[in-house]
Amino acid sequence: MSDRTTPSAGRLLVRGCDVLRVPPTGECEVLRARDIVVAAGVIQEIRPTGMAAHEVADVIDGRGLLAVPGLVNAHTHSPMVLMRGAAEDVTVEGWFNDRVWPMESNLTPADVRLGARLACAEMIRSGVTTFADHYFFPEQIAEAVAESGLRADIAPTHFSNRGQEALESTVRFAEEWHGGAGGRVTVSLGPHAPYTVEDADLRTLAGHARRLGVRMHIHAAEHLEQTHSSLERRGITPIRVLHETGVLAAGALIAHGCGIVEDDLPLLAEYADSTAVACCPKVYLKHALSPLTPVRDLLAAGVTVAVGTDGAAGHNTLDVWEALRLVALTQKQAVRDATWMTVSDTLRLALRGGARALGLKDRIGALEPGMRADIVLTDLSGTHCRPLHDPRAALVYSARAADVRTVIVDGRVLMRDGELLTMDESELLAEADAVVARVLDTSHGTAVQHYAP
Ligand SMILES: [Zn+2]
Incomplete structure (x- = not known):
């Protein structure tokens, strides 16, 4: 012995x-x-x-x-399971301004905890063992992850309109929780997007990320209209904003990137070893967006691509099987080549790609000694x-x-x-049913943010 x-x-x-x-x-x-x-x-x-x-x-x-x-969900907002099916058949603007951002102003820390726990139960059921989350009240999510036994990289969402104290509290969360829950919780810094976070805040957060040895997780160039409006407003693309503010240098997981254009590729290639893009095709299809994440170009530039669901207010499930299938199907169609994004390449993208995207390639993504x-x-x-x-x-x-x-x-x-061993599903579902009417009520007319990229 x-x-x-x-x-x-x-x-x-x-x-x-x-x-x-x-x-x-x-x-x-x-x-x-x-x-x-x-x-x-x-x-x-x-x-x-x-x-x-x-x-x-x-x-x-x-x-x-x-x-x-275990599957990796490379981009989600876990507590949004509370809004599943509550923002359908709307434009991107309508989704943000009429539905999701008004609903999010209802959320209490307890709601976020409950939503994250429910999301963890759903992900365990579907074989997702690691997820990259991006949300408010991140300590509530970290506690839910600790309880569930899952692995997660949690980025506390920051909008510049929340002020400096809010920014500093996201940095404190990283200091407290990176490496927490026996190493199962890691933290990335989470400026929401270049259109909701000022350059000065992006620079400050990138500096903290380098100091703490953590990564950045940010929405950028989510679709081509955002790239065009950034070019009109300030003459540079969202990806160049990330380059100039040090976000790429800090190591970034970029959500969506459907609006990444040819001029962006050399900027991303410069930091290819530490840059990843999470592709979440179901939400692009639902919002009638085109083009999709340029996966072939990104891989050719050496950039990691991973598979995500995004939040359930858009994706409706946190099912990465569904997401990886849609990546294969939509990428074949996008480049009109049925012989690419093969079965093996799709599995590698979702598994090793997801691990790399979260900075966990030496720990997860393959079954090996x-x-x-x-x-x-x-x-x-x-x-x-x-x-x-x-x-x-x-x-x-x-x-x-x-x-x-x-x-x-x-x-x-x-x-x-x-049989779930760490969570009581029926109790969770009853709790969710009890709060959902309050969470979905938008009659107050306020919102956490206004979408005008
Ligand atoms: Zn997102």
């Missing part, structure tokens, strides 16, 4: 599963009938099944299931996946969130055979 006080503490064996291998380049492959050995939250070994298991606290029967790395044990067991035996010629294709084009059976984060089981 290596440790006589707790001989098997934290040791977990997932027995007999197939394992999705996602290499940095080339085809993904499925390794058949493996055991995954986990200790202290880390994958120790992935070996052919059948060897004797010593000193194991828990054995999960993985036979008939495919183990995949030394990586944190964020493992999702999927059941591809449903009629919608059968006959199962190619499990990789099933993951991209057939699988559903409901096919996720068991979810492990940092070696801890959060859902087992479809």
Whole structure:
């Protein structure tokens, strides 16, 4: 025995599963009938099944299931699940000014906590083990993440109209929570967008990010109209604003980037190692936006691309299976090339890409010895996946969130055979039903911000 006080503490064996291998380049492959050995939250070994298991606290029967790395939701606003379905069939302006920003002025810290907890429950159910969040009352989200057992990078949203004290409080949140919840919570600084945050604040926050060794998470060039209006108002694109204010130099996760133009690509390429763009196609389709995130150009420039849902007030779900499928479909259509954004490349984008985008590439995004044990067991035996010629294709084009059976984060089981172990769903849903009418009430006529990029 290596440790006589707790001989098997934290040791977990997932027995007999197939394992999705996602290499940095080339085809993904499925390794058949493996055991995954986990200790202290880390994958120790992935070996052919059948060897004797010593000193194991828990054995999960993985036979008939495919183990995949936990999905990464690279851009969301988790508490917005409270507004799911409450802003439909509207323009971008209507979505912000008539629906979402008025509703957000109703939110209390307790509402944000509740929304984040509900979002965590939904994400565990769909095999999302890590998410990049961007919202107000970030300490409430951090507490929800700590409770749920998930992993998250949380960016406290900042608007310049909130003033200097608000800006400083977002920096204090980073100082307090970066590396929190046993390392599962990381923090990025979160200026909302170049059109709601002044250059001076962008510079200040970028300086704090460099000082603290954290990243930036910001909406920019969300669509082409924003790029055009920035060029008209100040003669430079939103991406050049990020370049000039030091945001790119600090390392940035950019949400959407559908309005990134050719002149922006060299600016992004200059910081390619630490720059990522989160593509969330369902919301672009819903808002009738074109073009989409220029994924092919970004990848050619060496920039990381990842997959996100955005908040549920636009995306309606936090289902990254749905999001990655839409990335594959819309990108094929956008460049009129059915042979690109292959099944393997789509999986790599969602997994390794998501990990890189959050600055976590050495910890998550692949099932390999030394990586944190964020493992999702999927059941591809449903009629919608059968006959199962190619499990990789099933993951991209057939699988559903409901096919996720068991979810492990940092070696801890959060859902087992479809049962959530860290959260009480029925209690959460009852609490949400009790507050939703108040959250959706916009009769007060106020809003947290006005959209006029
Ligand atoms: Zn967003």
